[in-house]
Structures are given as C-alpha cells and as structure tokens.
Amino acid sequence: MSTATKQRPEAKKKAPVLDRDQFLKAYRSMRTIRSFEDKISEEFMKGNIPGFLHLYSGQEAAGVGICELLNDDDYVVSTHRGHGHCIAKGGDVIGMMKEIMGKQGGICDGKGGSMHIADFDKGMLGANAIVGGGPPLIVGAALSAKTLGTTQVGVAFGGDGSSNQGTTFEAMNLAVVLKLPAIFFFENNGYGEGTHASYAVGSRDIAGRAAAFGMPAFKVDGTDIFAVTEVCKKAVQHCRDGKGPVTIEASVPRFKGHFEGDPQAYRGENEIETLMKEQDCLVIARKAAIKQKLATAAELDKIDEEVAELMGRATEAGLAAPVPEISELMDNVYSSEY
C-alpha cells in the first residue's frame, strides 16, 4: 500500500497510446504502404505490372494500427486489397514487389500476384480474391491457437462490402460459439466497388450486426492511428485472455479507384480531393505526433526519405528480376507425392 502512495503523480497519467518508438515504427509502416502503392501505381501505368491492382492508399492507419500490436506468430488473412496488410504485418517488400510484377523471387514465386500476396514467415496467411473468403480461414487459425494452447490471435480483414457475404456471418457465429481468439476487422471505406455501404449494408451498421452475434464490437476512426491503436489493444487483449472474438469497424477513406484504372464515375464531385485533404492518416499522424512531441518533422521526413529509397530499390529489383521458368508451372500443385 505504501509503495502505491509513493508513485509520482505523472505516473498516474494515462500511459500514451503509442510511445515514441512505437509511433515511429507505425509511422514508418504507414509510409511504406503509401509509397509502395504509389510506386506500383506508377509501374502499372508504365505497363510493368500485369493483372489487377486494388490499392490500400488512405486506409493505412487501420491495418497498421492493429498489426503493430501483433507478433510474427499471430495470424492475419487479407482481402483483394492486401498489400497494406502484408506490409503492416512485416512482409518482405522486395519479395512483394517481385511478386506483383510476376517475377522470380516473388514472395509466392510469381504464382499469386497482387490478389494473393502473402508472407507466411510473418503470419500473413494471404490476400484472398474471393470476397468473404478470409473470415472462415481466420476462424481456423484461431482454432489452432486455442487447440494448441497458445495466446496467438487471428485477424480477418474485410471491407464493408465483405460484411454482407454469408461466409463472413458464418465465421463470426462460429467464432462466438467456439470462443476463439479471432478479430473481425472491417475497414469501412464506404464502397464495395462502386456500390455504397449505405446501400448494401442492411442497418448501415457493421459493428452492430457483429454485436448481435454475441461479441464485443467497436467502431473507430480509422484515419487516426492513436484511436485505432487504443481500440485494438482492447480487442487483442480480449482475445489473448481467452474471452472470444471481437469485431472492429474502422471508417477509412479510399483514395483510389476500386482498382487501378477505375473511372470512378460513382464518386461525388471533389470527393477524393476532400478525402485526401481531410482524411489522410499520414498527415493526421504527423500533426498529432509533432503536437504531442513524439517526433519532429525532420525525423518524420527522414523516415519518408528512407522509405522512398527502399521503394526505389524494391522497384529496381522487381524490374530487374527474370520471369519465372516455364518449368516451374507444375511445381507445388501438391505438397505430398502425387
């Protein structure tokens, strides 16, 4: 008892959501995602990237906020919009760039591409091009954790659109029934392709629907890394404590089209400009950090430069890498003998 009274008043102050090091790490991750997306957008325009690209630009604080609280052996499953989640989880940026370019040394040997980006060393179990494909899988990952008696958690990312898919609902229900350490993390960017969430989501309340399944569900401003972190801490702890699943609905802006090349005729006038001006999580984070004296502008600029340099290297490496050998076509169809 007496030791408690000895505590200095400052110690009683609420601990900051992110300390300096944590913030700088999160900021670097967010910047890495933004720069990565900008870079591949550029290379896509030049014709250096095949297939479809769904960029994560604008949503960084959401994915980074939760992933910074996870360990390498915690699991995430992602969506078609998966680059950000992969980087946030610590994914190998150079391997990702090669993958997205369809090259040797790609993190999936060039077999997956943007929509199937993954980094199993970092617990990133893969982007998924089937909307609603991921949530049942994270239930399985969480089941592994529970069955094997670890404190790992699993996070299924999904969009507002994915929240309407039956597989998503089933996964939420099963996670509740089996009390699994699973987090259903919905990034509500307002759109499923060119359909607005206000049209497609019955009740217009993703978290509310999740809560009705019998789990805690939070809404959070996904442009604020501090707010996201705060909510996610509770969610992750809830899971690690064996109390069952949690849902988080983070509102985020989507700065780009549904896919690169999307003419976006469905957007409001000046909508994107306004979003970029008012809801850029990087700008918001910088301001807040400088104000809170967590970092100086110069420090953050330095990170930006380092990230830019890394992106340059990754792009060069990607462009320089050879395409896969045709002889690899039939490799890895099966793991065991066939």
Place this chain on the structure above:
Amino acid sequence: MSTATKQRPEAKKKAPVLDRDQFLKAYRSMRTIRSFEDKISEEFMKGNIPGFLHLYSGQEAAGVGICELLNDDDYVVSTHRGHGHCIAKGGDVIGMMKEIMGKQGGICDGKGGSMHIADFDKGMLGANAIVGGGPPLIVGAALSAKTLGTTQVGVAFGGDGSSNQGTTFEAMNLAVVLKLPAIFFFENNGYGEGTHASYAVGSRDIAGRAAAFGMPAFKVDGTDIFAVTEVCKKAVQHCRDGKGPVTIEASVPRFKGHFEGDPQAYRGENEIETLMKEQDCLVIARKAAIKQKLATAAELDKIDEEVAELMGRATEAGLAAPVPEISELMDNVYSSEY
C-alpha cells in the same frame, strides 16, 4: 364526429385475434398436421414409407398461425420439416400422402418425397433439404411481388439451426436492402438435429440478430395460436404495406426425434413427456377456445373425427396407388426442349 360517440362501448373492445370461424379453421389445420404426422409415423414403422421423415409434431401453431393469414397466391418456402407448412398452406393431403409414399399421383409425381413436398397451386414453393436453401428463394418470390406490383408476401420457414447458415443471413440482408415483402419465420424448437440452439446460435437470440440487419423482429410463444396470429398480423401487414421484411422467432417444442428413428440420446430425462404435457399447442388451443367460448369441446371433437377420417382415406389412397412407371424417369428434367 357524432357517429363516433354513438359507438356502443362493446365495439371499443379489442377485436378478438381469431373469430370463431377463423379459430375453427386454424384448429382444423393444426389437427390435420398432427394427424398426418402420426399417420405417416405409423406407416413408416410398417415399412410403407421410404426415405427420411422429419415430423412437425408440436410445431403446428407456428406454421398454421402465419399461413392462415396468407392467401393462396402468397408464397412460402419450407425446410426438410415441411409437411406442416404444406398442409397449413392448404396443400392437398392425399397428394402429399402419395408423394411421401413414392407413388403415382404424388404431388410431385413421386420424384420429390417428404423432403421436397410442395404444392404450387397453393403457393407452397417446396420443402428444401438443404438447410438455409429456402431464404434466398423467398427473397426472389418477394422480389417478384414487388416488381410485378402486387401485395403478395413471401414467408421463408427456417429452424433455429438454419439461422446460422450464411445463406440465411444473406437473404435477410438482401431483403432489407431491396425492402422486400419477405417474412423470415424461425421456428426455434431448441434443436438442430442433436445440437442445442443455446450452443449453436451465437448470442442465443435469433430475432436479435435479425433486428441488427435492420428489420422489425418479434419473438412469440409458438405454442399459442392466438399469440402467433397476433404477431403475424403485424408482420404480414408490414409487408403488404411495402415496408420491407420482418423476422419472427417462434419458440416451439419438437415432440419427435430429428428424424423418425432418432434415438434422441441427447434429450433430457422426461423432456419429451414434459413438453407433450405442457406445450401441446392443440391442447392449449382447445382450452383457450373453450374458455373464450369460441367453440365447444364437442365441436372440436367433431373436427378431430373428420380429420381422422380424412387421414384414413389419404392413407388408403396412398397405399393403393401404384408406383410410378419407370418410363417417367426422364420426364421433367427440363421444361423447354432439350
């Protein structure tokens, strides 16, 4: 204004939920279902019925309560436990008996059987042996009504177990989004096969989950034909008024096994006896009706006798009917030329 004051005090009393004729009709329907199920249970034991039987015994007030408010051109889709819904909707009992026995003159030509019982003349679009198969279909029937500008409604029956299937959730969401005249009618009999609803339903609240999709949702005692009728009137009116879908969760007892022959080791001691004693909707209806002077015991007994006679005829007709001709095997695979 003056006419209003002229109203006699009695006229101000709440109109009875069911008048005498309505009650007698509902009672006859409930009794018909119970007797039908008893009869086919008997014939099944004798080896006269092939395949699987899932009996509706105990749940009669639920299906009858809603169906008595529907017209022939309103739609219902049913489940594997579909005899009751078919009879409640006015289905041809003799054709049903022949169908379930796999005979010529069966309502589906002997091609469907118990799990695919249907009567399209009565808007009964079929039992469905896939749990969760029906709700998307009723969304379509309700869409027809809306598109064609009628005031028809569609009712999808489902069990507590079916409430966990992704297709059910998808159907509820789509009905909300398109504001369709669809009623999701859940008969919560406590069990999905041998698994209890308290285990399988996250949140243990089917109506609550439905409400979170953004539609009115009611719970009702499904053993009380009056209570069911009262709630269903609201629901049907809501739909006919073009206000979108509604969910009803009716608690009912399941008197029999999941299927005929189910050893039911998962049941509590004396559970079925207690249920049959305390929750028999027919007994409850009789008592209430006699007390409210809607009918006399003798009148109800007479109905019971008439129904018994009908069942005798139906069974004889079923037993006497010949099996389908083998030449019918390939009939009706396609409707148009193939």
Place this chain on the structure above:
Amino acid sequence: MPVKTYREAINEALHQAMADDASVIVLGEEVSGGAGCEGSRDAYGGVMGITKGLLPAFGEERVIDTPITESAIIGAAAGAAQTGLRPVAELMFMDFFGVCFDQIYNQAAKFHYMFGGKSQCPMVVRCTTGAGWSAGAQHSQNLTQMVTMVPGLKVVCPTNAYDAKGLMLQAIKDNDCVIFVEDKMLYDTSCEVPDEMYTIPFGEANFYREGSDLTIVAISNPMHKVLAVVDRLAEEGITCDVIDPRTTSPLDEEAILESVETTGKLLLVDEMTPRCGIAADISSIVAEKAFSSLRAPIRKVTAAHSPVPFAPNLEQAWMPGDADIEAAIRELVEYV
C-alpha cells in the same frame, strides 16, 4: 450488316429482351453501379460493361444492384423465376460458383424435376470466364464442366458476337436455368450482328470450317486459337472440320459424331483443367458411339492440371496454346 463487339451484342440482346418482355429483370453486383453513391448511377453497367445503359432505360425496379451476396443473388433469381419473372443474374466471375453453387445445382437445376414438373425456373446466370488477364487463380478459371455435368442446367458458351446475341435471346426465352458463359478474351472481338432480335437454338453446333483430315471441337476462347492454326495449316493442304458446339448442354452429339465418321480423327480443345472436362466428356461420347470410325487416338489439348498461375508467361504456358494445338493436329494427321 453492322459490326458489333461481343460485349455490344450481349448488351443489345439484354436491351431488346427487356423491352420485349416486362418480366425480364437483371440483377447482380454493379449491374448498374453507383447505388447509394453521390456520383452517377449506371457508373459501371457491370464490371465488364455488359449491362450498361439498362438502368437508365428500365429503371431500378428491373435493373437491381445488390450487395456482395452471391448465394442470395442466385437464390433470389431462382425464387423470382419460380414466381413469374425471367431474371438474368450476373455472377461477376465464373470462379464465384463456390459461394453460390448450392442455389445453382441443388436448387434452380432441380426444381422442375424434383417437384414433378410443377415448377419452372426460367433464369439466366451470366458469368465471365477464362484466363489471359493475369487475374490469378481465383478470377481466371473456366468451370464450364462444373455446370455441364448438372442435369437440369443448360450451358451456353458463345465464341462470337453473332452467336452471343442469338444465344442470349434464346436463353432468356428458355424455361430452364441457363448458365451463360462469357469468355473475357472475347468481349472485344467483333463480327456482323443483325440489329433485329433473333435466336439461335440450343444444341446446334456451328461448323466454323469444313475439311476432311480431322475433326476439331473447341470451346470458348480456344476456338480462336484453333481457327488461326487451322487456317495456317490449310496452306499446307490440311483441312479440318472445326466444330463449335455453342452449347455444352444440350450437346450436339450428332454433328460431332457425323464429322468423326467422315474424318476418323478427333481433337478436342478447351481451357479447362484436364480431369473430367468437356474435352474428356466429348471424347468419351465419341469413343462409345463412333468407335468404329476412329482411326487415331482422341487427342485433348486443355489447360494444365494446376491452379491458374499469375505470372503472364506461366499463365500462357498453362493455357492451351497455338503450338500445342498445331502439334496435336500434325500428330493426328500423320497418324496411320
């Protein structure tokens, strides 16, 4: 006659069918696009642009944008088809069968039979198929065999704009559930297409070429690879019957069997994985019913037995290629 793309031809068929019959509706994800948004409606007209202009012409009651909810989309179409409408549902990619397949093969396909002929399910499921866009393992599969095998379904896979229009109009008139398979590589191909409405009956093959050395049956986009190779080899004096079944269910067995009876040799080309595919299916029909005419092994050129790889060079190697087709033709022609 006006020249139209495959995309335009299907779009025109939908416009005409909807104008002609008020019970025809279109539903699916982004079939107009922009629902609930501030910008323009009909923003996409389908992600492939096939349903463009339908919303302005026919309104929201008949051109229905949905959430991402394939089981409910297909189920709603089936339920609507049973109750008086003729829905054309869009399944954005054929790869998505997995999230709605019950409503296709256990429900829509079986109603008519299972209910003793008392229910009809006149609906069309449009779906985009095929590799070639580096769209990865879950957006590139041709799964035509998965529906062809299902009794109760009809399966249409047009290879040119003319057929696409006529077959779509037939599909919408048909009283069964029709799976309409659109190969993404064909959307921008074009040919002469009449402005007026016309139908092409199901189960009638089209002979793209006639010849005597060999019978070739090809499905969807690979047909065009076949034609290129065949036309090249014609200069060497090799001539082939090139048959497009146009519908895999019903299948015009007669046309194929008759051709094989004269040529004695058969090559099958499709872009499905090899096991239990259309190539295997037709091969087995011929090996059973025209065996005595056969003078050479029945050859199949299909995709590889693997998921579709992303890298463009691997994807090309995965698909049936010109070189594979040419080699198979030469091998068969030379076979004695």
Place this chain on the structure above:
Amino acid sequence: MPVKTYREAINEALHQAMADDASVIVLGEEVSGGAGCEGSRDAYGGVMGITKGLLPAFGEERVIDTPITESAIIGAAAGAAQTGLRPVAELMFMDFFGVCFDQIYNQAAKFHYMFGGKSQCPMVVRCTTGAGWSAGAQHSQNLTQMVTMVPGLKVVCPTNAYDAKGLMLQAIKDNDCVIFVEDKMLYDTSCEVPDEMYTIPFGEANFYREGSDLTIVAISNPMHKVLAVVDRLAEEGITCDVIDPRTTSPLDEEAILESVETTGKLLLVDEMTPRCGIAADISSIVAEKAFSSLRAPIRKVTAAHSPVPFAPNLEQAWMPGDADIEAAIRELVEYV
C-alpha cells in the same frame, strides 16, 4: 484377422490417428452430438456413427461440434490446417458441396500453389455419398467428379473396409487437402481389417479380379454390383480385370492402361450423372493413351442424366444396375 465394417474401419482409423498425433482434430455437425443439450454427449458420433466415441476419448477441444455452417466448417479446417493442425472435417452429405465449395476448390485446393509452396493444407473432408436410401435429389448425389477435376485436391473413394482404414490413415498423414468419399451403401459391409495402423498409398489401384476378356473400372458402391455380375459371368467362362482405382485423384492410369493393353476392351461404371463424370474422364485417358490396343467401343454405365428421383423404383432405375452392367459386359465381349 478380425472382421470389421466399413463404418468401424473408418472409426478405428480416426481413433488411432488421433491417439497417434495430437494435431489431428475432428470437426463438423453432430460429430459428437448433444452439444448444449441435457442428455448425453456423443449422442450421435456423426449422423452415420463414424465419429462415435471420439469425444469421450479425446475431449471437446479436439472433437468439435459446430452449428450448421458448412462454409465456416471447411474454411476453419483449411485455416487450421495452414497453422499447425490436421483437421478431419465432416461434411454430412457430399450434396452439401454447394454451401461450402469455395472453401474447397478456391481456397484449400489452391493455397499450396498460389502461395508458391509456402502454405500447406493438410486436411481431410469426409463426406457421405450415393443413392439407394430414397433420400431424394439433395441427399443422394455422388459428386466425386466435381472434386476430382480440381487441381490441388486428392480424392479417395474406398470400396471396402480394409481400404477405408488404410486410405483414411494415409489421408490424415497427407499434406494436401483430401476429399474422402464414403458411399452410404457401404457402411455396413465388412471384411478383414487389421487392428494395427497401416496406410494404403494414393494412386495405386486394386485389382478385385483378373481376367482377359475385358477391363472394368468401377468407382464406389457400383463396384459391388460389378463384382456380383462378373462372378456370375465367370461361370460362363467370361473373365475380366476388375479395377478399383481407390483414388480418382491421383489416378492410377498405368494400371488401367496396362490392363486395356491386354484385354483391348474397357467398361467404366460409376454412379455419377453421365456428363463429365469419372467414367468419361477415364474413357478419354484410355482413348488418348491406349487407342491402338482398343478393340471395341469404350462403354460407360452410369446414373441417368437427371436429378435423383425419390420413389424407390425410379431411384433404382436411375442408378447403374446389374442388368445394365451385364448387358454392357456381354455386348463388349461379343464385339468383334
């Protein structure tokens, strides 16, 4: 050696695999039964009784009852398989592929390839198949072809108790997603089955009979009809190679081709609908690779191209029957 039923054999394999390897779990609807109920747990042990006794032996953490939620069951199994467990998921009836097929063919089947070999998905999906119980159009379908066609999946369809045990133990050890197909008509059949653990490798056919007039390949329950007919005809001096591939993927092509090379004639029997089925598939392989040995048309005896009818007499007519098999054998033997 002790005689055990097919049901007991699979049950024993599951018991032994779970005792042997703590990462093996079982999940599905009613795999124990009684969850949340007042009565006894392990009330069913699976609706077919295959998982009986596992709950008492291994506890709720490893024998997991689920809601009715097939996509989540299969998806959870796949996710668990990627992260350290070896799940055996029960899909109560094979007919239910439709409500979970994405998790099978787009997810579990593709992970290893799509992620460049970095993910493994060692899981088993057990499912009951086959007609004969008047279970109607949605509970009687053999859909073995639907999974055989999918690269990345392995497909096992044992025809006797001995094979069932050995193949189940192999399936659980295997690092790929294995679909384990149990014909409901076989559960009560029995034969000698060793008590100890043993595995049967995939892709190795079993010769039930050897002979010279004809090669017969049959899948699942129809094998037993074939054996009855063949044994009867043996008295007339007709002898056949009767081959059970045991796994349709991988398929023991070699065994079949070698046999056809000696007999020159092939009959295929399965209980799938005829289009794009296993019969068609094997026929096409033989017509391509052993054409020069063939001395007669390749005959198929399959189910009819219709949904499975309910009425017992129609259902029997729908299935491949003894008479059909006998007629086909005689026709082929007499063919010159």
